[in-house]
Amino acid sequence: MFGLDPERMICGAGSDEILALLCQAYAGRGDEVVHTEHGFALYRIGALANGASPVEVSERERVTDVDAILAACTERTRLVFVANPNNPTGTMIPEAELARLADGLPEQALLVIDGAYAEYVEGYDGGARLVETRENVVMTRTFSKLYGLGGMRVGWGYGPDHVIEVLGRIRAPFNLSTAALAAAEAAVRDTIWAEKCRAENTRLRAWLAEALAERGVPSDTSTANFILARFASRAEAEACDEFLKSEGLIVRRVAGYKLPNCLRITVGDESACRRVAHAVGRFIEGAR
Ligand SMILES: Cc1ncc(COP(=O)(O)O)c(C=O)c1O
CATH class of the missing domain: 3.90.1150.10 (Aspartate Aminotransferase, domain 1)
Known part of the structure; x- marks a missing residue:
């Protein structure tokens, strides 16, 4: 449906599960997880649950500030979460700004673009192009918003091979029900x-x-x-x-x-x- 490489996708019980797996895999004691001032609460929770330190970065009038995020990164930064559009501000930054962020991150850090609300933005791919052109960008998506299937718990991630392979190793093998997958497939085909x-x-x-x-x-x-x-x-x-x-x-x-x-x-x-x-x-x- 989206013209993406299925080998580089992972499905989860909601995108929450993908976000949690990323924290589990990449954020441990001594590591830092960067999130924005009004960013989605799970980023901080995911960091703390794995013993990592959440680092909150100020926004500019309720909009993600790329320069402030880059300034907050250190040699301990492992994950940088940006919801684009963000919940609960509803604001977003352009793809060029996300690219600038990805390109300016320290070598050991991954940029996670949370695209839970991407479908509401005409012509926006949620960060897919950035995933395909870089080794340090992961995108998460969900059926909970535009498709109205929050209770079904279906989400997915798209990332470089090395990340999908790591997440696949720690994912439970039967994390999605057949009913949820059938509902998601019907929803995504109903363009x-x-x-x-x-x-x-x-x-x-x-x-x-x-x-x-x-x-x-x-x-x-x-x-x-x-x-x-x-x-x-x-x-x-x-x-x-x-x-x-x-x-x-x-x-x-x-x-x-x-x-x-x-x-x-x-x-x-x-x-x-x-x-x-x-x-x-x-x-x-x-x-x-
Ligand atoms: C920004 C953002 N990311 C992720 C999620 C998680 O959604 P789900 O686990 O239902 O895919 C939400 C839900 O509120 C959200 O607002």
């Missing part, structure tokens, strides 16, 4: 449905961002299937979350991602987007 989901997400994401901004709640340009709504304060974000909950709307608090004044709001279908925008509007009218 018309996937395209419809991508297009609807793009349309409704723009609508939702604008509707929230009109109500006094700004967000960065998102490239994923959610918006990171910024409120005036932590108290306002928490009060809005409570109000939304009372209206039957579930969003995500992200204080644990060092974004206490924000709520991550998933782009739903049109009626869900309208409901959440109107509810946030009513909350803001009462709160300010």
Whole structure:
């Protein structure tokens, strides 16, 4: 489907498993694992679980900062995780920036490009080209987002031979069920449905961002299937979350991602987007 070399792929019970295998294989005591300030929580957990030290690198206004990552690398850096687009910020950096990062890493370090949200970005290959042209880049992907199969637990990785061979040695032989594989195959072959989901997400994401901004709640340009709504304060974000909950709307608090004044709001279908925008509007009218 993607024109990639199957010999350089590995499947996992969610991309979580691939990320965990990478930490297990490459990050041990005395090693450093670099992740971004608002990066996905599993990178830090994966490092700590294997006795390695997580190294958090500042972002520039909620966007991955390649220069800051390069400056944080040392002779102990083994893994550098970048989600592109990132969760929960929704922002991403261009492929040329990822290439600059890969090319500037110390020799012993691997760049892991987490492409969980790559399908939402028209024309973006999630980092596949970078994998094919370098020995130090691994890409992870998932069926949990655009394909809506989170509960099935299917993810995959694409990397150089030497990495896939190492991960294959420690992977449990029966990590995916036949039911999960059948569902994933059906989903990936249904390109018309996937395209419809991508297009609807793009349309409704723009609508939702604008509707929230009109109500006094700004967000960065998102490239994923959610918006990171910024409120005036932590108290306002928490009060809005409570109000939304009372209206039957579930969003995500992200204080644990060092974004206490924000709520991550998933782009739903049109009626869900309208409901959440109107509810946030009513909350803001009462709160300010
Ligand atoms: C950036 C990122 N990477 C990886 C994952 C893991 O997804 P899964 O294990 O379902 O493939 C998630 C899920 O929230 C995510 O947001």
